[in-house]
Amino acid sequence: MTKGPSLDDYRVPYFGDKKADKFSLGALDTAAKPFSAGSKDADRGRLSEIGTKLDVQQERLHAQRRQRVLVVLQGMDTSGKDGTIRGVFHEVDPLGLRIVPFRAPTPIEASRDFLWRVHAQVPAAGELAIFNRSHYEDVLVPFVMGGIDSAECERRYRQIRDFELMLSQTGTSIIKCMLHISKDEQRRRIQARIDDPTKHWKFDISDLDARKHWDAYQDAYRGALAATSTEYAPWYVIPADSKSHRNVMVGMLLLRLLESLKLEYPPAKEELAGLKIE
Numbered sequence: 001m002t003k004g005p006s007l008d009d010y011r012v013p014y015f016g017d018k019k020a021d022k023f024s025l026g027a028l029d030t031a032a033k034p035f036s037a038g039s040k041d042a043d044r045g046r047l048s049e050i051g052t053k054l055d056v057q058q059e060r061l062h063a064q065r066r067q068r069v070l071v072v073l074q075g076m077d078t079s080g081k082d083g084t085i086r087g088v089f090h091e092v093d094p095l096g097l098r099i100v101p102f103r104a105p106t107p108i109e110a111s112r113d114f115l116w117r118v119h120a121q122v123p124a125a126g127e128l129a130i131f132n133r134s135h136y137e138d139v140l141v142p143f144v145m146g147g148i149d150s151a152e153c154e155r156r157y158r159q160i161r162d163f164e165l166m167l168s169q170t171g172t173s174i175i176k177c178m179l180h181i182s183k184d185e186q187r188r189r190i191q192a193r194i195d196d197p198t199k200h201w202k203f204d205i206s207d208l209d210a211r212k213h214w215d216a217y218q219d220a221y222r223g224a225l226a227a228t229s230t231e232y233a234p235w236y237v238i239p240a241d242s243k244s245h246r247n248v249m250v251g252m253l254l255l256r257l258l259e260s261l262k263l264e265y266p267p268a269k270e271e272l273a274g275l276k277i278e
Contacts, residue, residue, distance in 0.1 A: 005034035005035060007035075007236070007249070007252060007253055007256065009034070010028075010034075010236050010237050010238065010239075010249075011229070011234050011235070011236050012178075012225045012226065012229035012234065012235040012236070012237060013226070013229065014229055014230055014231055014234070015161065015226065015227055015228060015229055015230055020226045020227075020229070021226070023222065023225065023226045024222065025180070025218055025221055025222040025225070025237065026218065026222075028180060028237050028239065029239060030180050030181050030182040030185065030239050030240060030241045031182070031185075031239060031241040031242065032239040033239065033242050033245040034239075034249075035245065035248055035249050035252060036242070036244075036245045036248070037248070040242075040244045043242075043244035043245055043247070043248050044244055046248055047087060047088070047244070047247050047248050047251055048091065050088075050248065050251040050252065050255055051088070051089070051090065051091030051092065051251065052091055053255055054088070054089070054091065054092050054251065054254060054255055054258065055091050055092050055093060057255065057258035057259065057263055058092050058093065058096060058097065058128055058258070059093060059096075060263035060264060060265055061096065061126060061127075061128060061258065061261070061263050062093075062095060062096030062126045062127070062128075063126070063265050063266055064126060064263060064264065064265070064266060065125045065126035066125055066126065066171065067125070067126070067171055067172075067173065067261055067263070068122070068123040068124065068125060068126070068127055068128075068129075068167075068171050068172040068173070069123060069127075069128045069129070069172070069173050069174075069175075069254075069257065069258065069261075070122060070123050070128075070129050070130075070131065070167065070172055070173070070174045070175070071128070071129070071130045071131065071175055071176075071177070071254060072131045072134045072136070072174070072175070072176040072177065073085070073130065073131060073132055073133070073134075073177055073179065073250075074133060074134060074136050074140075074176070074177070074178050074179070074221075075178060075179030075180065075181065075240065076179075076181060076186060076210075076214075076217060077186065077190070077207045077210060077211070078181065078185075078186050078189035078190055078193075078207075079179035079180070079181045079186075079240050080179050080181070080240055080243055080246055081132045081133065081179060082132065083243055083246075083247070084177075084179065084246060084247055084250050085099060085130060085132065087243070087244075087247035087251075088247050088250050088251045088254065089130070092128075096126055096127055096128060097127075097128050097130075098123070098127055098128070098129045098130070099129075099130050099132060100121045100129060100130065100131050100132065101132040101133065102117075102118075102131060102132065102133040102134055102135075102137060103133070104141075105117065105138075114135065114138040114156065115135055115159065115160075115163055118134065118135040118163075119163070122167060122172065123172060125171070135160060135163070136160075136224055136228075138156065139153055139156045139157060139160070139220070139224050140217065140220045140221065140224060143220050144213050144216045144217055144220050145213075153223070154227075157224070157227040157228055160228050161227075161228055161230060161233075164228070164230065164232065164233040165230070165232055165233075167233075168232035168233060169232075173257055173261060174232065174233040174234075175233075175234065175236070175253055175254060175257050176228075176229075176233060176234065176235045176236065177235075177236050177238050177250055177253065178221060178225060178235060178236070178237050178238065179238050179240040179246060180237050180238060180239055180240050181240045181241055182241055183211075183214050185240075185241045186211065187211075190203070190207060190208075190211070225237070236253055238250060
């Protein structure tokens with residue numbers, strides 16, 4: 001019997017594993033659709049089914065108010081971080097769900113350690129938080145642009161591992177998704193934004209500057225993923241040239257994580273048994 005694809009086929013090897021040293025982002029097909037239902041419409045139908053199950057799980061998480069879940073979304077410009085959030089969570093009750101977008105640090109944030117602004121945004125008990133970009137910006141952008149050297153980058157990798165370990169040990173389950181698109185697909189998406197006046201608000205001329213450093217960013221991502229994928233905070237590379245399949249795969253990963261927590265509603269209150277309201 002032929003073995004089907006597994007979500008763990010797309011997990012980055014854990015830090016310290018010899019396989020991590022050989023991890024190659026470029027070897028992964030950005031156009032792959034291993035979990036596709038066969039068409040965009042079929043994928044959307046499958047995502048709707050996943051969304052219904054996510055809603056139940058997230059409600060239990062919020063009602064229980066003990067555990068915490070953090071989803072990290074990273075990727076090059078136009079890789080679909082916003083679209084993933086809209087697609088995967090559109091059926092989830094916003095109660096107990098929080099989206100945190102990270103942009104360039106403000107002067108106040110930049111005057112402190114790079115994790116200061118991040119720690120303030122981690123999920124509270126019973127909350128599912130989604131980081132749209134994250135603390136990983138601080139080992140990607142400054143390294144590519146020459147703001148930090150390799151030694152500082154390695155220090156930050158270590159500090160991130162320690163930070164995420166602390167979150168894990170205090171009740172936060174973490175899943176990290178790198179939305180992986182090709183340079184050609186990025187070009188098409190940027191051009192579509194330029195050609196559509198209603199999308200101009202999503203385009204910044206600086207996006208083209210980052211595109212000039214495409215290879216450097218790919219190398220930086222490879223290094224960051226290999227150095228910070230751990231058993232308690234794994235990285236998954238999501239083929240993201242297909243938007244519908246990208247959403248299905250992220251939804252599958254999150255549903256698997258939530259189901260593994262064996263979430264239940266809080267026990268019924270004895271004082272409410274048989275209570276009749278007049």
